[in-house]
Amino acid sequence: MGLTSSSVGSGAKNADGSLSRGENTRLIALAGNPNVGKSTLFNALTGMRQHTGNWPGKTVGSAYGTLRREGQNWIFADIPGTYSLMARSAEEAVARDLLLFGEADAVVVVCDATCLRRNLNLVLQILEICGDVIVCVNLLDEAARKGVSVNLEALSGLLGVPVLGMSAGRGSGIDALIPVLEQFKGVQPRSFCCSCEIERSIRPLIDYFDAYRPPLPPRWLAARVCEGDGSLMDSLHRHMGMDLDDEELCQARDAALSNLGELGIDSQRLSDISAQGISDSAGNICTQVISKIPRGTAREGKIDLLLTHKIWGWVAMLLLLAGALWLTISGANYPSQLLSRALFSLGDMLNSALTALGLPAWLTSLLCEGVYKTVAWVVAVMLPPMAIFFPLFTLMEDVGFLPRVAFNLDGFFKRCAACGKQSLTMCMGFGCNAAGVIGCRIIDSPRERLIAILTNSFVPCNGRFPTMIALITIFFAGNGAMSSIRSAVILTVLIVLGVAMTLACSKLLSCTILSGVPSSFTLELPPYRRPKVGEVIVRSIFDRTLFVLVRALKAAAPAGLIIWLLANVSLGGETILARCCELLDPAARLIGMDGAILLAFIVGIPANEIVIPVMLMCYLSGGSLMDYGSIAQLRGILLANGWSSVTALCVLIFSLMHWPCATTLMTIKKESGSLGYTVLAAALPTVCGIVLCALVNFAAHMLF
Amino acid sequence: MPPVNTLSSLKCGSGAIVSALNTAGAMRRRLMDIGFAPGSPVRALFRSCSGDPVAYLIHDTVIALRSEDAAGILIESAAEP
Structure with missing residues (x-):
């Protein structure tokens, strides 16, 4: 879920984007092992909001941020974490090339005080190629809790470069960095391994x-x-x-x-x-620099023993997923109703205002029924679940839960000749499949990376989540106190189905066009960290939820306009929309849906969020325009248009498995560099969806 | 001579010392860079729900390795467990 306004917005420049460096500007690279707090330091220095999380590989591209202080301009480059200059994965190669050829004026190597030795490995490797190095020993607070203290002065003496101590998460020690950078003079690179003989x-x-x-x-x-x-x-x-x-x-x-x-x-x-x-x-x-008072980490050990237990591990993971979904569903229900009521009464006011202004009836209808209602629907249905699910998910991310999921699922991925880190990219896919596809750079082997890219859209992104929640609530949850629990269970089952399909398709790919044996891999399990709850909530709402919502609205407004036009322009006595629906209807019937639904999925290519509003427009364009403000009214409309539980089930399955949205497809094209793989990435889930829906439809006809 | 042991045979909860690496190429270098250099103490912590990989404590970090990769790391018994 790394796609946020700050990582793709105007504030950040990509590694391959041009970066102009004016006079009096110094470029500082922030390097270090994965998950040592580089992004936290970067954000503190530049005031930017590069998203951070407690798992290795969170930062995939490099982000640039600026700071101006006392007439001096600084550009900071947040480089992806790497263990070594001997790169193994695409993202590590990016890090290595930036360090070797990025022409930084200085490199700040951020180290984790709790495991300094491994971090020093990279420091020493960097000192071999460049002497302009400042070492920041971060996470001193965490180290202190573990009884570890670092003699920073001695370390500086041994390394021959400035060493700073900090706890970037709490903001302490960061201010000292700029003065050190200002007076900084580098040393000569030196070698740690060449004997005279060599x-x-x-x-x-x-x-x-x-x-x-x-x-x-x-x-x-x-x-x-x-x-x-x-x-x-x-x-x-x-x-x-x-x-x-x-x-x-x-x-x-x-x-x-x-x-x-x-x-x-x-x-x-x-x-x-x-x-x-x-x-x-x-x-x-x-x-020479570390003194350690042994202290047990018994509690952490117990959590991991439970989370990785043969039986309880699965139970715990499923319960956590279902729990997060339940909180989302039950929490989103009421605000969703409030929002839709408010937005639709606002729509009525807008309608009368426009009429009073003397606008022609068709234009008023276009703006109100077409553009406004689509947008209002997207806001009412998407916003509450996202505003709850994003922070919950970010909390799990910050605590360090995701690498444990990857650890637990790796056995399956190995059997499919794929990489265990694929589960991390799937988790990113929950937020946005495009972000998940970019995240696949953390996978070392190109073959396994392609598998992860091609199967990423089997995980429902936040554009599809709310659609699925709405349909489950209408058709399967029933009434009463248990309804939200039932919805959460059904959604969990669907997600598990998505994961199973990911594994099946990974297996299929590695037996066919992407054949090979599983490559070796290492996965770091970071210590659990206490998340900063307040910050998580604020940041995930402002940076992610609103960003994603705005992107959805950008697609929803023109889609509403186009659909309204199609629904109101007639050719030969029939609207274009009706013609399209009729055309698609026979094919759609085979997979348990109807023409309007299939059309909505096709029109929904720019953003999956608009599938239900488009579908409703198709249904409502024919006859009376009723209000679809609440879930109950939505149910009425769908039932009136011939929906059954089987239809709903097929739409749910098809939501889970169909072509990825346009943004994701473009990202796949960019990441795989191949049109063929992009087409395959669209075809693979679509074929799976069609086959499954057809089976469900067929079975339902046989049974009932 | 005692039989050669590999890291994959190490029982969860017990420790050993890395004695040599029996892998080649990039993975060999990677293992050394993340801490599995000969002479390093290592401890097997816990096994994944799905049976593989196993998490190892090496130089204060927890790293998960699949059994195939752990089999490429030779160990000798630690002086003290």
């Missing part, structure tokens, strides 16, 4: 690079060329114009490799030596 062996390559005056230390480049990391070599070629087939380079590399060979060192051994050198240095530094 350096002598790779001398030919070092000399070769020395002559070219590259932006990176020649010794570092020489070692990497000998290790032969393919993706890094591509980047060197792209950003430095390094010709990998240059005869002189090849000769120098062969000479270096044969020198190494005499020492009994091959590419892999060389990589090991550098990794081990860095790891040992990090370990040494840690023993």
